[in-house]
Amino acid sequence: MTDLLDLTALEAREAMAAGDLDAAEYTAAWRQAAAGDDLNAYLWQGDGEEAGAIAVEAGRTAPIAVKDIFCTEGVPTTAGSRILEGYRPPYTSTAVRRLLEAGAPVLGKTNMDEFAMGSSNENSAYGPVLNPWDRERVPGGSSGGSAAVVAGGLAPWSIGTDTGGSIRQPAAFCGIVGLKPTYGAISRYGMIAFASSLDQCGPLTRTVKDAALLLGILQGGDPCDSTSVGIEGGVSLPDREDLSGLRFGVPKELADYDFDAGVREVFEQTLRKIEELGGEIAEVSLPSSEHGISAYYVIAPAEASSNLARYDGVRYGMRRGGDGDLIEMYETTRSEGFGPEVKRRIMLGTYALSSGYYEAYYGQAQKVRTRIAQDFAGAFADVDFVVTPTAPSVAFKLGEKTDDPLAMYLNDFFTVPMSLAGIPAISIPAGLAAPEGGGPQLPVGFQIAAPAFAEQRLLDAAYALEQGIGFDARPGDADG
Amino acid sequence: MIEREQVLHVAKLARLRLSDEEVERMVGELSGILDHVDRIGNLDLEGVEPTSHVVALENVLRADEPRPSLPRDVALASAPEPQDGAFRAPSPQAE
Numbered sequence: 219m220t221d222l223l224d225l226t227a228l229e230a231r232e233a234m235a236a237g238d239l240d241a242a243e244y245t246a247a248w249r250q251a252a253a254g255d256d257l258n259a260y261l262w263q264g265d266g267e268e269a270g271a272i273a274v275e276a277g278r279t280a281p282i283a284v285k286d287i288f289c290t291e292g293v294p295t296t297a298g299s300r301i302l303e304g305y306r307p308p309y310t311s312t313a314v315r316r317l318l319e320a321g322a323p324v325l326g327k328t329n330m331d332e333f334a335m336g337s338s339n340e341n342s343a344y345g346p347v348l349n350p351w352d353r354e355r356v357p358g359g360s361s362g363g364s365a366a367v368v369a370g371g372l373a374p375w376s377i378g379t380d381t382g383g384s385i386r387q388p389a390a391f392c393g394i395v396g397l398k399p400t401y402g403a404i405s406r407y408g409m410i411a412f413a414s415s416l417d418q419c420g421p422l423t424r425t426v427k428d429a430a431l432l433l434g435i436l437q438g439g440d441p442c443d444s445t446s447v448g449i450e451g452g453v454s455l456p457d458r459e460d461l462s463g464l465r466f467g468v469p470k471e472l473a474d475y476d477f478d479a480g481v482r483e484v485f486e487q488t489l490r491k492i493e494e495l496g497g498e499i500a501e502v503s504l505p506s507s508e509h510g511i512s513a514y515y516v517i518a519p520a521e522a523s524s525n526l527a528r529y530d531g532v533r534y535g536m537r538r539g540g541d542g543d544l545i546e547m548y549e550t551t552r553s554e555g556f557g558p559e560v561k562r563r564i565m566l567g568t569y570a571l572s573s574g575y576y577e578a579y580y581g582q583a584q585k586v587r588t589r590i591a592q593d594f595a596g597a598f599a600d601v602d603f604v605v606t607p608t609a610p611s612v613a614f615k616l617g618e619k620t621d622d623p624l625a626m627y628l629n630d631f632f633t634v635p636m637s638l639a640g641i642p643a644i645s646i647p648a649g650l651a652a653p654e655g656g657g658p659q660l661p662v663g664f665q666i667a668a669p670a671f672a673e674q675r676l677l678d679a680a681y682a683l684e685q686g687i688g689f690d691a692r693p694g695d696a697d698g
Numbered sequence: 699m700i701e702r703e704q705v706l707h708v709a710k711l712a713r714l715r716l717s718d719e720e721v722e723r724m725v726g727e728l729s730g731i732l733d734h735v736d737r738i739g740n741l742d743l744e745g746v747e748p749t750s751h752v753v754a755l756e757n758v759l760r761a762d763e764p765r766p767s768l769p770r771d772v773a774l775a776s777a778p779e780p781q782d783g784a785f786r787a788p789s790p791q792a793e
Contacts, residue, residue: 308772402753415751444758445751512738515731523712530713532787537778544790549715561714565724566731568712569700578739584748586738591749624730640752670752 222247227280227374227428228455234278245276245323252283252325252372257348257357259366261286262294263326271310271318278321279435283373285364286327287334288314288419289408293324297410298332298342298360301529301536301555311408312440313377313419320435325373328363332557333526334384334412336360337629340620341559348616349391350693351660355613358388364422365392369693375423375432379409381416382514383609383633386645389422390608390663393647393691395684396422397429397677398633400670401640402447404433405440413521416514416637426646426681430455433673449673456674456681462496464679466666467601469504475631477610480651484662485607488648488687492605495686497679502597502604506589510635513590515627516570516583517638522560523567529555562623591639598669603679606632608645608663612653636667643667644680647689661691699729699736 222244225233233239245266252263260283264272271291284290287297289307296302314324331341339347339362347362349355350370357366361378365388368376378385380398389396397420404419411417421432434453440446468489489499531537531551538554540547556564570579597604610631619626636643648664666683668676705724709716716724774780 534776
């Protein structure tokens with residue numbers, strides 16, 4: 219049993235193809251493991267008896283956990299919100315459909331920050347997910363459930379979404395691999411919208427090879443999402459063993475930014491590892507990145523305020539009050555259905571788009587976005603990749619930042635610029651560091667970003683580095 | 699930075715009803731966030747083109763042909779109070 223669950227998704231797929239692994243037995247073992255969820259990571263679990271579109275016979279591909287933001291026909295889809303409690307969509311998202319077509323049964327739907335707004339999973343209407351490394355700490359967010367199930371041995375792999383870091387940061391906090399593909403690599407059809415010009419689906423896995431396998435299944439253009447174009451030539455499994463001839467750019471602005479000493483140490487160790495593997499470290503400049511958070515927290519809430527206008531109690535989801543008055547019904551439904559962070563973002567976005575403020579906020583933020591994309595283009599003229607820590611700290615304590623929204627937002631400092639530029643970035647576990655306040659060591663993520671649609675080169679390099687680092691710590695190690 | 703009256707006005711635009719406590723908290727929190735965001739207000743970005751979208755795509759068109767769509771009963775299955783094969787909402791003209 220334990221052996222079965224130790225297989226990577228790729229190993230399982232190869233073993234099933236070779237007839238060495240019984241698919242039904244393998245999937246049953248994972249369903250049993252998932253049923254033991256004590257991290258509040260799943261909001262719904264399948265038993266394999268589901269009827270309709272979501273049903274797939276165990277076979278070919280490892281079962282998967284799916285962030286509860288992906289519509290799944292006939293199966294609850296809440297996006298972590300009270301306003302969608304009990305909602306069963308009439309159709310299935312393209313990403314999940316592609317998984318089902320590849321023969322991957324859905325193990326369950328994972329907990330998340332409400333409408334993907336958050337960096338700690340504490341904004342879920344269904345309670346926070348616990349970090350398997352330390353249950354008093356957050357797993358990161360917004361794809362916290364998807365990261366925790368993989369790190370905690372409750373799923374072999376999962377999918378999440380990343381708007382400003384929501385795959386990469388929880389992957390870093392949970393010691394796993396998380397990839398945000400280029401905007402447009404994977405269809406957004408059926409993925410509940412947060413900020414449409416930024417949202418992107420991506421894999422959370424134990425290994426870089428699993429991430430490549432999953433990206434290969436998910437990617438592709440889709441007539442139902444006119445912004446999806448896929449990755450030309452597809453994705454093959456990485457096998458590069460060294461980094462010779464590759465240049466890795468470190469933003470010189472990192473020197474001025476205050477972040478955890480333990481994170482900095484692991485980051486610097488990783489740079490030395492890159493050199494050992496034959497890679498070259500160079501300095502690059504991303505002067506506009508320091509304004510990434512400001513631009514992001516205008517653009518994302520602005521788009522969210524528009525996208526979330528659809529939750530009005532008319533066509534699906536919760537309806538409350540009104541007593542015969544339409545506006546009254548809208549206001550009661552939305553006030554009772556949305557949590558505090560979602561309300562905050564809707565307010566922020568509505569304000570930024572309101573008459574007299576549009577140019578000063580939204581217009582200006584879009585120009586900063588151009589500058590950030592130009593910074594990356596300039597850097598990539600000189601280097602193959604840009605590298606940073608994934609997050610400024612290791613996983614923080616539950617409740618530590620809930621009273622200070624701005625402090626929470628600053629968590630996305632390293633991940634937001636890539637989202638604004640639309641480029642791919644991966645977080646791989648690079649080592650362990652003690653939290654600033656003391657306590658057992660926790661995983662640190664190393665972020666590598668590449669030019670748009672250069673996923674193959676990114677995965678190849680990440681794989682070589684992953685092998686070089688040899689990160690093999692697991693939750694629970696520290697407890698003895 | 700942002701005042702109580704503005705918060706109430708924006709809440710109305712967003713169709714949110716906030717309790718007194720929520721309004722008070724929102725004044726403080728939004729002001730803090732906007733103070734940070736306002737840093738970009740002072741940047742000289744004259745002549746910089748705004749980016750609304752990162753993928754360089756022209757309008758994506760498809761042939762305008764009828765295709766199957768969701769059956770009515772399926773589309774209405776999640777509606778709070780459907781009636782006569784339609785979504786039902788309170789009248790916008792109620793006083």
